[in-house]
Amino acid sequence: MGRLGSTRWTWAALTKRGGVLEIWGYRELIGRLVQRELGSRYKRSVLGWLWSMLNPAATLAIYALVFGVLLKFDPPRAGNGRFDNFALYLFCALVMWNAFYGVITGAMSALLDLGSLLGKVYFPPEAPAVAALLTVLFQAAIEASILMLILICLVNVSWTFLLWPVLLVFLSIFALGIGLMLSVWNVRYRDVGYLSTIVLQFLFYVTPIVYPLSLIPERAMGLPVRDIIRLNPLSQFTEASRELLYGLDWPGVLRLGLMALISLAVGAGGWLMFKVRTRDIAEEL
Amino acid sequence: MGENAVVVEGVSKRFRLTLDRPLSLKEAWTGLRPGSGRSFRRVRSEPFWALRDISLEVPRGSMYGLVGRNGSGKSTMLRVMAGIYRPTEGRVEIQGRTSALLELGAGFHPALSGRENIYLNASVLGVPKSQIDDRVEQIVEFAGLEEFIDSPVKIYSSGMYVRLGFAVAVHVDPEILIVDEVVAVGDEEFQLRCFSHLESLRSQGVTIVLVSHDLGMLRANCDQMAWLNRGLLAAVGDPQDVVNAYLDTIDTEGAASVGHRPRSDIEGETPLRITNLEFFDGAGHRPKSFASGDPLVVRIHYSASEPVEDPVFSLGFYDHNNLHLAGPRSHADGFRPGKVDGEGWVEFRLLRIPFRSGAFHVNAAVQDSDASFLYDRRAREFWLQISGEPDPQANGLLNLEGDWRAGA
Known part of the structure; x- marks a missing residue:
């Protein structure tokens, strides 16, 4: 029963069948799944891969129009002190959010989608989720390169850019942990899927993405709202992303360390829980 | 590497019959069965033991057969x-790369093409892409699916599914092959x-582990069997x-049920019954x-409720x-x-079986x-065991008592 508990923590023990990191032996499968996902994407569309850029561009344009132009949210000045631009300020946070959202929804649908195979052949049940994560990271990389390219053209560039991929890795670990947890619950209770759509929608607005954190009043309804929003781990990621790319600022070792700690804890916790809860998943799907 | 490819030690498998499984969070939280009137009762699941304390050893390189009636746990055993x-209890030790063909569409994703599924399956089994590249044409040819290999497998017929599944399972260089009774779907050829x-x-x-209902095939090919x-x-x-x-129980269970009520092909009243x-x-x-060659007497017991003139008795082997x-x-x-009239018997005597x-x-x-009216018939109910080592030199079902001569 307590296979996970009794495992010795050597590489061989962790990667053997049923081990916590057995996924390592299934690299080929994950590569195949990613290839399948990317290959089938935008099939039968005229613009094809252009959609992977048009989609975020359209979202960005809408938010920029509504919140930047109509509601006149004021962005701070960019790191080089020469301009301010709401769309770019927004984009820096939106990339993070898109990755977070993509990993969570991707992990949930991947398990349901490929789960039927688990009754016929053995493979680690986290493989589809990991493949979904890599697919999302691919998309995030496209978005981020466009963003960085624009910023470089505006001569708003610094060494801080180099830290951004690290931030993305932490965010993916954080999101994967949550996504794995939700996906295994979602197999048993489909409510989880519906519920998380709502929660994610709410989360989008309590995270400083379409607005700067400074716009939130210190206190409202007798609550320290700004501090509450700041405590949301996701806010840390979006804010840090803005600081690195837009403000050209170092977030500080303490904050980075805290983000690393939180994401590693959530990621490892979600992963372990998933491994324990999916030991009999073939019977449930 | 041990002598055994698969070792099953004291394995039991419990399923929860999921009829009453709570399907939404609300039910899980409250534990209430919706519409059941009774409140505050936990939704219960009934345990069902599909396997109990099974221990098997499958020697490396052997063919191992599993028999049993439907629902006896064969497929669960293969899945374990x-x-x-x-x-649930016990342990299974497998040594070697295992390929399993457990049901129709062994691990196929319906939306993908046959070719993509070949690669997907191969990667699931841990076969590197370079190796499967060389095999794809072989697999397609074996399955006879040249025309359809780039169409999504959801349009395949069940026969095509099985052929592709079998072709993939055997072409990925498994060390252990586990086959459920799926090949039966394909045509004879x-x-x-x-x-x-x-x-x-x-x-x-x-090493091959297979389930089949074809007892003759299993007996002829397997090194060991489990029931x-x-x-x-x-x-x-x-x-x-x-x-x-295995056949013995079919026989005795059949006979046991005869004791309670006569089983025959003829329903309702008939003047003459085979008892x-x-x-x-x-x-x-x-x-x-x-033993083959022994004398045999088959005694047919009958019971007549009214006198019957000169009935015809017949046997079928x-x-x-x-x-x-x-x-x-x-x-x-x-x-x-x-x-x-009344109770009695007739016998058919054979000098040599x-x-x-x-x-x-x-x-x-x-x-x-x-022979224009059938009074009674009993079919597939009585089994005759002929034991003895199958002689590898002898073919066929019958011993023909002829002799050989030479001339020039």
């Missing part, structure tokens, strides 16, 4: 061996090809013994099994594949029982004197 189900392929895999040292009965290991070992033991069939040897004993081997009839053999070893079923029928 393949690592898809986790045993494909089945033949499957078996000859299994045979050649075995000769290459692949599962309602989740318990009923017999294990030599295929001959296991098949005989039992007994097999005696030359000394008047009723052995469990006979069939092998396990339902092939009709012989059908002696009393009138044709020049025997007339005269008027029968011509059948080679195996299990044969014997049907009995009784008709009126000009």
Whole structure:
């Protein structure tokens, strides 16, 4: 029963069948799944891969129009002190959010989608989720390169850019942990899927993405709202992303360390829980 | 590397019958069964033991057969061996790369093309892409799917599914191959090809575990067999013994039910019934099994509710594949029982049993004197065991008592 508990923590023990990191032996499968996902994407569309850029561009344009132009949210000045631009300020946070959202929804649908195979052949049940994560990271990389390219053209560039991929890795670990947890619950209770759509929608607005954190009043309804929003781990990621790319600022070792700690804890916790809860998943799907 | 490819030690598997499983969070939280009137009762799940304390050893490079009736736990056993189900108790040790063909569409994703599924399957089994690149054409050819290989597998017929599944499973260089009774779906020609392929895999040292209802095929090909009965290991070992033991229960259970109510093909009232069939040897004993070449007496017990004039008794001998081997009839053999009334029996005597070893079923029928009306018939109910080592030199079902001569 307590296979996970009794495992010795050597590489061989962790990667053997049923081990916590057995996924390592299934690299080929994950590569195949990613290839399948990317290959089938935008099939039968005229613009094809252009959609992977048009989609975020359209979202960005809408938010920029509504919140930047109509509601006149004021962005701070960019790191080089020469301009301010709401769309770019927004984009820096939106990339993070898109990755977070993509990993969570991707992990949930991947398990349901490929789960039927688990009754016929053995493979680690986290493989589809990991493949979904890599697919999302691919998309995030496209978005981020466009963003960085624009910023470089505006001569708003610094060494801080180099830290951004690290931030993305932490965010993916954080999101994967949550996504794995939700996906295994979602197999048993489909409510989880519906519920998380709502929660994610709410989360989008309590995270400083379409607005700067400074716009939130210190206190409202007798609550320290700004501090509450700041405590949301996701806010840390979006804010840090803005600081690195837009403000050209170092977030500080303490904050980075805290983000690393939180994401590693959530990621490892979600992963372990998933491994324990999916030991009999073939019977449930 | 041990001697055994698969070791199953004291494995039990419990399923929860999921009918009452809570399906939404609300139910899970409150534990209420919706509409059940009774409040504050936990939704319960009934445990069901599909396997109980099974221990098996499958020697490396052998062919291992599993028999049992439907629902006896065979498929669960295979899934546990393949690592898809986790045993509730006990442990399974597998040494070698395992390829499993467990049901229709062995691990296929319906939306992907046949070719993509080949790659997906191969990667699931841990076969590198470079290796499968060389094999794809072989697989497609074996499955006979040249035209359809780039169409999504959801449009495939069940036969195509099975052919592709089998082709992939055997072409990924498995060390252990686990096959459920799936190949039975393919046509005869494909089945033949499957078996000859299994045979050649075995000769290459692949360990094969298979489930089948074709007892003759299993007995002829397996090195060892196990018989599962309602989740318990009923017999294990030599295929001959296991098949005989398995057939034995079919026989006794059949006979037991005869004791309560007569089973026959004829429903309702009939003046003449066959009540039992007994097999005696030359000394008047009723052995469990006979040897080829022994004398045999088949006694047909009847019960007539009114006098019947000169009925025709007949027997039918069939092998396990339902092939009709012989059908002696009393009138044709020049025997007339005269008027029968009440209880009695007639016998058919054979000096030497011509059948080679195996299990044969014997049907009995009784008709009126000009064979135009069937009074009663008992089919697939009485089994005749012919034991003995299958002689590898001898082929066929029958011993023909001829002799050979030479001339020039």
